[in-house]
Amino acid sequence: MTLISLWYGQNHGLLPTAASSDAGDVDQLFNFMMTIATGLFLLVEGVLVYSVIKFRRVKGDFTDGPPIEGNVPLEIVWTAIPTVIVFILSIYSFEIYNRMGGLDPMTAGDPGPQMAHAHHHSQLVALDPNRQNIALGLGASPDSKQGINPLEIKVNGIQYAWVFTYPETGVISGEIHVPVNRPVALNMTAGDVIHAFWLPEFRIKQDVIPGRVTNLVFTPNQIGQYPVVCAELCGAYHGGMKTQLYVQSEEDYQKWIQENTFAMNDEDNQSVAMNPIPSSDAEFLAPYAKDMGVSSDTLAQLKPTENK
Amino acid sequence: MSTTLERNAPIAPPEYEQHPKRKWQDYFGFSTDHKVIGIQYLVTAFFFYFIGGALAEVMRTELSTPDPDFVQPEFYNQLLTMHGTIMLFLWIIPAGAAFANYLIPLMIGAEDMAFPRLNAVAFWMIPPGGILLMSSFFNGAPQAGWTSYPPLSLISGKSGEEIWILSILILGTSSMFGAINFVTTILLMRMPDMDIHSMPLFCWSMLATSGLILLGTPVLGAALILLSFDLLAGTAFFNPAGGGDPIVYQHMFWFYSHPAVYIMILPFFGAISEILPVHARKPVFGYRAIAYSSLAISFLGLIVWAHHMFSSGTPGWLRMFFMATTMIIAVPTGIKVFSWCATIWGGKLSLNSAFIFAVGFLSSFLIGGLSGVMLAAVPFDIHVHDTYFIVAHFHYVLFGGSVFGLFAAVYHWFPKMTGRMVNETLGRIHFAMTFIGFNITFLPMHQLGLQGMNRRIALYDPQFQTLNMVCTIGSYILALSTFPFIINIIWSLYKGEKAGRNPWRALTLEWQTASPPIIENFEEEPVLWAGPYDYGIDTETIDGNEDVEDMLAAVSAEG
Numbered sequence A: 001m002t003l004i005s006l007w008y009g010q011n012h013g014l015l016p017t018a019a020s021s022d023a024g025d026v027d028q029l030f031n032f033m034m035t036i037a038t039g040l041f042l043l044v045e046g047v048l049v050y051s052v053i054k055f056r057r058v059k060g061d062f063t064d065g066p067p068i069e070g071n072v073p074l075e076i077v078w079t080a081i082p083t084v085i086v087f088i089l090s091i092y093s094f095e096i097y098n099r100m101g102g103l104d105p106m107t108a109g110d111p112g113p114q115m116a117h118a119h120h121h122s123q124l125v126a127l128d129p130n131r132q133n134i135a136l137g138l139g140a141s142p143d144s145k146q147g148i149n150p151l152e153i154k155v156n157g158i159q160y161a162w163v164f165t166y167p168e169t170g171v172i173s174g175e176i177h178v179p180v181n182r183p184v185a186l187n188m189t190a191g192d193v194i195h196a197f198w199l200p201e202f203r204i205k206q207d208v209i210p211g212r213v214t215n216l217v218f219t220p221n222q223i224g225q226y227p228v229v230c231a232e233l234c235g236a237y238h239g240g241m242k243t244q245l246y247v248q249s250e251e252d253y254q255k256w257i258q259e260n261t262f263a264m265n266d267e268d269n270q271s272v273a274m275n276p277i278p279s280s281d282a283e284f285l286a287p288y289a290k291d292m293g294v295s296s297d298t299l300a301q302l303k304p305t306e307n308k
Numbered sequence B: 001m002s003t004t005l006e007r008n009a010p011i012a013p014p015e016y017e018q019h020p021k022r023k024w025q026d027y028f029g030f031s032t033d034h035k036v037i038g039i040q041y042l043v044t045a046f047f048f049y050f051i052g053g054a055l056a057e058v059m060r061t062e063l064s065t066p067d068p069d070f071v072q073p074e075f076y077n078q079l080l081t082m083h084g085t086i087m088l089f090l091w092i093i094p095a096g097a098a099f100a101n102y103l104i105p106l107m108i109g110a111e112d113m114a115f116p117r118l119n120a121v122a123f124w125m126i127p128p129g130g131i132l133l134m135s136s137f138f139n140g141a142p143q144a145g146w147t148s149y150p151p152l153s154l155i156s157g158k159s160g161e162e163i164w165i166l167s168i169l170i171l172g173t174s175s176m177f178g179a180i181n182f183v184t185t186i187l188l189m190r191m192p193d194m195d196i197h198s199m200p201l202f203c204w205s206m207l208a209t210s211g212l213i214l215l216g217t218p219v220l221g222a223a224l225i226l227l228s229f230d231l232l233a234g235t236a237f238f239n240p241a242g243g244g245d246p247i248v249y250q251h252m253f254w255f256y257s258h259p260a261v262y263i264m265i266l267p268f269f270g271a272i273s274e275i276l277p278v279h280a281r282k283p284v285f286g287y288r289a290i291a292y293s294s295l296a297i298s299f300l301g302l303i304v305w306a307h308h309m310f311s312s313g314t315p316g317w318l319r320m321f322f323m324a325t326t327m328i329i330a331v332p333t334g335i336k337v338f339s340w341c342a343t344i345w346g347g348k349l350s351l352n353s354a355f356i357f358a359v360g361f362l363s364s365f366l367i368g369g370l371s372g373v374m375l376a377a378v379p380f381d382i383h384v385h386d387t388y389f390i391v392a393h394f395h396y397v398l399f400g401g402s403v404f405g406l407f408a409a410v411y412h413w414f415p416k417m418t419g420r421m422v423n424e425t426l427g428r429i430h431f432a433m434t435f436i437g438f439n440i441t442f443l444p445m446h447q448l449g450l451q452g453m454n455r456r457i458a459l460y461d462p463q464f465q466t467l468n469m470v471c472t473i474g475s476y477i478l479a480l481s482t483f484p485f486i487i488n489i490i491w492s493l494y495k496g497e498k499a500g501r502n503p504w505r506a507l508t509l510e511w512q513t514a515s516p517p518i519i520e521n522f523e524e525e526p527v528l529w530a531g532p533y534d535y536g537i538d539t540e541t542i543d544g545n546e547d548v549e550d551m552l553a554a555v556s557a558e559g
Ligand code: HEM
Pocket: B053, B056, B057, B059, B060, B080, B081, B083, B084, B085, B087, B088, B091, B092, B144, B145, B146, B147, B391, B395, B398, B399, B402, B403, B441, B455, B456, B457, B475, B478, B479
């Protein structure tokens, strides 16, 4: 039984690729829990199946079973075992959570709720300069390479699209491109209702909340294309609120930035309309685009002022 | 000893024939008899269960393909919201109240509830509340999910949302009236000989449930009233557009709604603790451990609510606090599961419908409990929150736990309520179909969630189609499984074998009066001549039953 649990805990094949080292940590935790859960599952189901077969009442036997009302040592044991298990699990989870940067108070401050208004976005996204509050979301891992300064990206969630702004270069896009092995810091907010930014392959998720800034910091370590999914009910087309995250080599990433900066300078304010939502998403949503009411107008309206 | 009960019945003259009987009209009127009210609750709850189930089948049909082609996404969200709301507030909670109403006075040897009128009022708030909620379908049903988070709930249809708020307020008030009755009755109206540690475990679990209802529901009420102001009067308690904080709503909502999940499961924990010993012919294993763990669960249940908000606006240290408290709840829950397993171990099990549903409860609830502990681990919950993993988890708890427990309770107490036995063959078919359908529907959802399928969506990524198809097929089996049940109930009601007082040879007091019980419950003061679970203790009487008869004679001479 132990062997089955150990084997299944490692080989359940239930999780998608892990595209960052934090994701690997989370998977370790899950595998560990899966091992314990499989063990307990087999134990209890085994007892049930065995009892139902073995202790069936013989026809015509109307006597009672043995009058056992309890067994204190046994009860102590099965109180103690789960206590120990959840204690270990808590410590282990805490450790992993800390490694993911969940307790990093310096990443960003939560300025608390602010007025959410479509025309005050620049103010809204601004971080609390004093940083006296604790971050909402995940910060930088304490053991991440301190030398590399993270790539900052602003994320805005609106019904039913994601808008990414690269403050360094002024690029605005409906899909997100990041270079491999460099920490990425997302400063996120929402324009209308609550959404949630989820990267299944990175095992991270954070609600984006109108009137508040939340953060996610992660370091992709595998080149590839990954889905970005909205994971908080945000209206009828919530299921269609998706885009792609491209983890690219440094060169490819620079090329992409360049192309897009070009486009921005060329067409100035038209730039947003040029790349409203990624093509894959656009195809996916094409039949519903009209009902959804995401238009280039909406996007243009969200264009932050500092990019003029 | 237990055989004596049956032999005892014919000795006592069938007095109940002289007692006035309930007419069928009584069940449609304002009756203050807790037994009538209990059955009113139960039938009403089943009525809404079938509606909620039908909505679920429409959703599953929609989800058999990735495109929203069967229903429009907007309508899907309405179905979703109504399904969740109906299943929780009009099915599971009233069904728990149904058994509490029916059983508590009988189990503690009382004539009725402490406040019979309040009790009737509590029931009669449910049909209007339910009809009000259903009426929203004509005018744009609510579509912000059963959680109704602002700001979404403030901008997706005023009338539907307001109707939702009003009906939840009505149903919540009803549930509080019920709870006041349960606590008072259990604490003050037990027969003189019954101290609190010889009361059936179902009463303990209702004590824990009622405490949660009384503490939690007012907070939900407050949240909904404020939400209503935001919706109608344009205030900004929760609306960020006016400087409000939507996260405060989430805290208030879950302060009630996490305890609410225990409100939905504890009554059935209680029922299981009654059913297993009777059909295993063994005392319940660890009476005090089970009783106190109910209280522990309800206390801890009050301080874990933010585990529903790990990925929302909850700072890191708070996440860690709620992770710890949530993990600890696994301990009292584990105690219960182990105690139940030990109860059936070495017994003499009758594998009748009630018992197999109870075992089905144990085996499915186990899965929900194990995935629940996983969800307490913050780093993992961050990945699967708001995905199909969660949908799988809470259906394992609510369906695999509460609903299986509920069916076990229906089969177990049907003879008491109607005086007739159920058809065991149909009952077993019902169990097999439910159990198989349930696992096919909900087991694959764990994988869907882990792989990246978010919940509350009408359109999804085509890579998930195969598993969704499996889930949909499972849900059709589940739908079909209700037919043997309905046929069984109707057939047994008219043609079932007569039950007698105590067909299961059980020891709790409700089995010591007629089936169905006479209007005043007991012909004379009931006698507490055995603990609720003293199976197998008085072994001599199995052959010669003088002991108990002497005892009874002595007691009635006294009385
Ligand atoms: C007939 C079997 C059932 C089926 C096929 C079924 C199916 C579903 C489906 C497809 C969803 C939507 C999931 C999503 O998109 O997030 C859902 C949600 C839900 N179900 Fe069920 N369900 C069933 C029974 C139950 C029962 C018995 C309960 C409670 C006692 C229940 C409680 C809920 C709740 C609370 C939700 C969440 C609604 C929300 O997200 O607002 N379901 N169910």
